[in-house]
Amino acid sequence: xxxxxxxxxxxxxxxxxxxxxxxxxxxxxxxxxxxxxxxxxxxxxxxxxxxxxxxxxxxxxxxxxxxxxxxxxxxxxxxxxxxxxxxxxxxxxxxxxxxxxxxxxxxxxxxxxxxxxxxxxxxxxxxxxxxxxxxxxxxxxxxxxxxxxxxxxxxxxxxxxxxxxxxxxxxxxxxxxxxxxxxxxxxxxxxxxxxxxxxxxxxxxxxxxxxxxxxxxxxxxxxxxxxxxxxxxxxxxxxxxxxxxxxxxxxxxxxxxxxxxxxxxxxxxxxxxxxxxxxxxxxxxxxxxxxxxxxxxxxxxxxxx
Numbered sequence: 001x002x003x004x005x006x007x008x009x010x011x012x013x014x015x016x017x018x019x020x021x022x023x024x025x026x027x028x029x030x031x032x033x034x035x036x037x038x039x040x041x042x043x044x045x046x047x048x049x050x051x052x053x054x055x056x057x058x059x060x061x062x063x064x065x066x067x068x069x070x071x072x073x074x075x076x077x078x079x080x081x082x083x084x085x086x087x088x089x090x091x092x093x094x095x096x097x098x099x100x101x102x103x104x105x106x107x108x109x110x111x112x113x114x115x116x117x118x119x120x121x122x123x124x125x126x127x128x129x130x131x132x133x134x135x136x137x138x139x140x141x142x143x144x145x146x147x148x149x150x151x152x153x154x155x156x157x158x159x160x161x162x163x164x165x166x167x168x169x170x171x172x173x174x175x176x177x178x179x180x181x182x183x184x185x186x187x188x189x190x191x192x193x194x195x196x197x198x199x200x201x202x203x204x205x206x207x208x209x210x211x212x213x214x215x216x217x218x219x220x221x222x223x224x225x226x227x228x229x230x231x232x233x234x235x236x237x238x239x240x241x242x243x244x245x246x247x248x249x250x251x252x253x254x255x256x257x258x259x260x261x262x263x264x265x266x267x268x269x270x271x272x273x274x275x276x277x278x279x280x281x282x283x284x285x286x287x288x289x290x291x292x293x294x295x296x297x298x299x300x301x302x303x304x305x
Contacts, residue, residue, distance in 0.1 A: 022149040022305045027064030028191035028243050029056070030159070030296035033099055034073050042265065043232050043291065045073060051263045051293040053080035056104075059259075059300055063105040063144065065157030065191035067296075071096045083108060087115040088157075091138040094127050101140045101157050101192070113152065115142035118178060120160065120171035133167035139175055139192075141182060151305070154183040158192040160202075168196060172205040179211060183248075187305060188212070190246040193296065197227070197240035212246040215301045219256035226260055232295045234262055245301050255302040264288035 031052055032038065034045035056064070060083070069077070071090065078086070085107045092098030094117065105112070120137040121130025129136055139158040146153070156179060161167040172194075179188055190212060196202045198214070206212045216222065227238035247253065269287040276285060 022146055022151045022153075024063065024146070024153075024189075024303045024305075025059070025061045025300065026155075026189055026191070026245060026303060027056075027059070027061040027298055027300040028067075028157070028193075028245050029064055029298040030067040030193045030243060030294060031069060031073065031077075032294045032296065033068040033070055038232075041232070042289070043295075045076075047265065047291075048293050049073070049076050050080065051261075053077055055259070055261055055293065055298070056081060057083075060106070061300060062109050063103065063155055063189075064298075064300075065140075065155070066102045066104060067099070067157075067159040067193045069100040069102050070098075071100070074100060074102060077104075085112075087112060087142050088140040089117050089138070091119070091136045092127060098136065099159070101138055101159050103140055103142055103155055103157050105142075105144065105155075109147055111145045111147060113143040113145055115140070116182075117141070118174075120158065120167065120174060124174060124178075130161075130164075131167040131170050132164035133161040133171075134163035135161060137161050137167070137171060139178070141178075151187075153187040153189065154179070156188065156190045156192075158190075158194075160192065160194045160196070162195045168194075168202050169205070172202050176205060176209045176211070187250055188248040189251075189303075191244070191299075193243050195242055197242050199240075203244070206244075206246050211248055213249055215245040215247055215251075215253045215303075216241060216256050219253040219301070221254065222256045224256065224258040226258060226297060228258055228297050228299060230260075230292055230295055230297055232292055234260075234290050234292055241299075243296055243299050245299055247301075247303060251303045251305050253301060254304055257300050258297050259300060260297050262290050262292050265291050 088102035228243035
């Protein structure tokens with residue numbers, strides 16, 4: 001009887017411990033702002049949006065940061081992503097003007113406890129250019145409760161400037177400082193388009209902070225056949241990762257992936273059918289143009305704690 005009681009007790013302990021463990025699937029996705037130039041070049045938002053949202057719905061991250069989202073794009077994404085809600089404001093006016101660095105979250109899995117925004121500038125509480133930046137830049141953050149594990153964590157998402165070196169450096173310092181101030185040592189995830197790769201001195205401001213580590217470097221398993229920027233060209237290859245997911249040390253990074261999915265659009269040759277030399281003759285092939293959903297590849301990471 002004693003052995004049975006001990007066995008039941010140990011089983012309950014294991015079940016309880018498993019229930020309290022926190023596992024999160026998180027991502028970062030620069031979706032590319034909607035503009036006429038892209039549309040003229042065959043990369044219009046109306047054709048890209050269903051592909052991006054289809055990819056997100058298939059992967060179904062618990063939470064993910066986005067960059068370059070205009071208000072009209074945000075509305076389109078919400079229409080396709082029925083499981084998700086978001087936090088974030090427009091960088092130009094703190095309302096709906098300009099690009100948003102939205103954080104999308106699965107509203108069935110996570111609950112927002114607190115959230116806010118600050119600008120990467122000398123005046124972080126109000127919209128404005130910072131240092132030598134070419135654009136107004138913003139960081140959105142939220143405090144979330146995991147409805148499954150009952151644990152809380154903080155999620156920060158940003159888009160750093162593509163021109164201003166000083167703006168990136170000082171912005172990085174500001175972000176690290178705000179994470180310390182807001183999260184106060186609690187678990188943190190930081191995503192974004194940082195516009196610097198893993199060799200840049202600004203990258204080390206985050207990895208050398210003592211409060212963040214690069215999920216790529218610490219992943220137990222990794223699938224990253226390319227860097228994260230593609231310039232809408234599926235034939236380009238780079239080792240540079242400018243879209244990062246940094247996490248606090250207590251997170252275990254189980255898997256890291258840069259997803260290079262593409263889609264196909266018809267062209268002048270598409271009407272002509274052809275057969276494959278070694279393929280079953282029931283199959284008809286058509287020549288289509290290969291396209292990418294964004295000029296950045298998304299990054300997805302599985303975490304546990």
